[in-house]
Amino acid sequence: MVRAPCCEKMGLKKGSWTPEEDQILIAYVQQHGHGNWRALPKQAGLLRCGKSCRLRWVNYLRPDIKRGNFTKEEEETIIRLHEAYGNRWSAIATKLPGRTDNEIKNVWHTHLKKLVSPSMPSTADKKKKKKKKKKTSSEPLTTTMPLDTGSENTGCRFMSVSPEQSPCDFSSCGATDSSTESGEISDGGKEGSFCSDKFSGIDESFWLEEWSMDDCAASVSFTGLPIPPSPSIGEQLDLLGASDSGDDDFWLRVFMGAGDLQELSQI
DNA sequence: AAAATGGGCAACCGCATTAGA
DNA sequence: ATCTAATGCGGTTGCCCATTT
Secondary structure (H helix, E strand, O other): OOOOOOOOOOOOOOOOOOHHHHHHHHHHHHHHOOOOOOOHHHHHOOOOOHHHHHHHHHHHHOOOOOOOOOOHHHHHHHHHHHHHHOOOHHHHHHOOOOOOHHHHHHHHHHHHHHHHOOOOOOHHHHHHHOOOOOOOOOOOOOEEEEOOOOOOOOOOOEEEEOOOOOOOOOHHHOOOOHHHHOOOOOOOOOOOOHHHHHOOOOOHHHHHOOOOHHHHHHOEOOOOOEOOOOOOHHHHHHHOOOOOOOOHHHHHHHHHHHHHHHHHHOO
16 A cells, blocks of 8 residues: 655654644534545644544544543453453444543553553563564454462463453453452552452452363353353353354453443443 | 653554545 | 555554652
């Protein structure tokens, strides 16, 4: 494909948007809509590329954008959806009205990832590397799950598990710092993290037990609600309509249960 | 008080996809 | 069927501010 010339080469402005630019963009979109992002900056009198305008509008200026901190419910939803959708931020964003994919992505990388998988490198760690990674889009629905929390306190070991292997683990939210040993989930020291209260009813033995496919099926869901004792994984998949693996909503059903999914889709 | 380090967020980059000629 | 322009999307970067040393 032919790449659009970058803003710099075209003599267009880059970097942070000024309030004046915001006003111009808002006024223009409100009056004319944004049928053609490419032509918009020229017509609106902005020294920005269309891409930049679109991004600014979608991520910041849109009237339906919800600003402010994410609620516990939103964070919980993001984690659940991430388990189901992987890094498909736009898909996740559609389930969270008022939140943008970019915002969700940032929250994931800065907060939620640590809760789900504390062993992952922090943003700062990655920053140090400054290494550009080749894009791996449409990444498979890979999740991390603790294999054996009985090992030493460096935490559970993680393995990548494709949905074909096991869609069952939502409890990978378990952190592995000292608080875990008392059955609590690390919340980074912040009071009231969604994990803590959800897991308060889980005792130490839960984390010490070896994980198996059957355990997963009979353990707790991410929300802390018990999943009823169930048939084999294969039977469960059939019940959930896993006739083909290309069904995104299928894994959502697996993770959340049909009721939750229905609830989400109504948002 | 100054420097170093870390964390959060907005914005950019570049590839993928889609629509239309 | 092919090519091109436009848009969408996810990964990454850079800046700014807060905290720590």
